[in-house]
Amino acid sequence: IAGLFRDDTDFQFALARQLGDDAAHAEFSLARATLLLDRDARSEVEQGVRDAWDLVGGFALRNWQNFLAWQFHYEHYILARLFVNRRTAKVLDFGHREFGENRLLPDEEAHRILITQWGLAKLGRLDLGADESERHEWTQGLIQADEDVQRLLGPYLRDSWQLNLRATGLDTRNHVALYDAWRRELLATLLRVAPDDLPSLTSLAA
Numbered sequence: 001i002a003g004l005f006r007d008d009t010d011f012q013f014a015l016a017r018q019l020g021d022d023a024a025h026a027e028f029s030l031a032r033a034t035l036l037l038d039r040d041a042r043s044e045v046e047q048g049v050r051d052a053w054d055l056v057g058g059f060a061l062r063n064w065q066n067f068l069a070w071q072f073h074y075e076h077y078i079l080a081r082l083f084v085n086r087r088t089a090k091v092l093d094f095g096h097r098e099f100g101e102n103r104l105l106p107d108e109e110a111h112r113i114l115i116t117q118w119g120l121a122k123l124g125r126l127d128l129g130a131d132e133s134e135r136h137e138w139t140q141g142l143i144q145a146d147e148d149v150q151r152l153l154g155p156y157l158r159d160s161w162q163l164n165l166r167a168t169g170l171d172t173r174n175h176v177a178l179y180d181a182w183r184r185e186l187l188a189t190l191l192r193v194a195p196d197d198l199p200s201l202t203s204l205a206a
Contacts, residue, residue, distance in 0.1 A: 001060065004067055010121070014114040021107040028103075032096055056152055065138070068119050069145035072190060073153060075112045080182040081161060081175070090169035119190065139191055143199065146187060150202045157204060179204045 005011040026045075033041040060070035123138075157179075164170050180203050188195040 001067070004061065004064060010118055014111075014118050017114060018111045021111065025104055025107070028099055029096070032093070032099075035095075036093065055156055056149075059149065059152065063145075064122070065141045065145040066148075068122075068142060069149045071115050071119070072146060072187065073149050075108070075115060076186050076190070077179070077183045080179045081164065081170075084172075084175065084178070085164055085168060085170045088169075088171035089164075092168065116190065120192075123192070139193070142191060143187070147202055150183075150204075151206070154202070154204065154206060176203060176205045 001015060030041060030045060033044075056070075060067045161172055161175055165172050180201070184195050184198060184201055187201075188198055191198075
């Protein structure tokens with residue numbers, strides 16, 4: 001990933017912070033799962049990594065549009081489910097909840113701010129001096145990349161909602177409409193266009 005923008009210091013700092021924090025989160029979660037299961041959960045982690053690579057592969061590594069689209073999904077669109085889970089879950093692990101409140105949430109907020117600032121600055125630089133047709137071209141490229149990720153992740157995202165339902169009892173009523181509306185609103189904000197100016201987007205239910 002670093003090779004995409006190896007001369008961009010702001011990107012390197014944002015990526016280093018994101019990867020380092022996410023590694024710490026994963027380390028804690030593995031230890032917590034091992035404690036709760038009373039056995040080493042590493043095999044499930046390794047299978048999850050293989051499944052993720054089979055699903056998405058090197059999509060985010062191909063160009064900056066794909067990378068930003070992946071980040072939109074990875075850092076922003078997931079918030080629709082996390083908000084619902086936070087407000088409606090009936091089952092929770094207090095050990096993980098404490099870690100989430102004190103470490104995970106502040107870290108993730110920092111990631112979202114850093115990568116959003118970087119993305120908006122990059123789009124702003126591209127916008128400078130670009131004529132309307134050029135701006136339309138790179139905006140459409142980002143929308144297409146976002147759509148490509150949505151289609152790749154659709155089955156995984158639907159399964160993740162159902163997994164959370166079984167694990168925590170969260171309220172999944174109207175979750176497709178919620179996710180779709182959340183994604184459209186955020187994508188429009190990140191691209192600095194009106195939501196109604198976006199084309200029809202692939203639904204979570206597709």
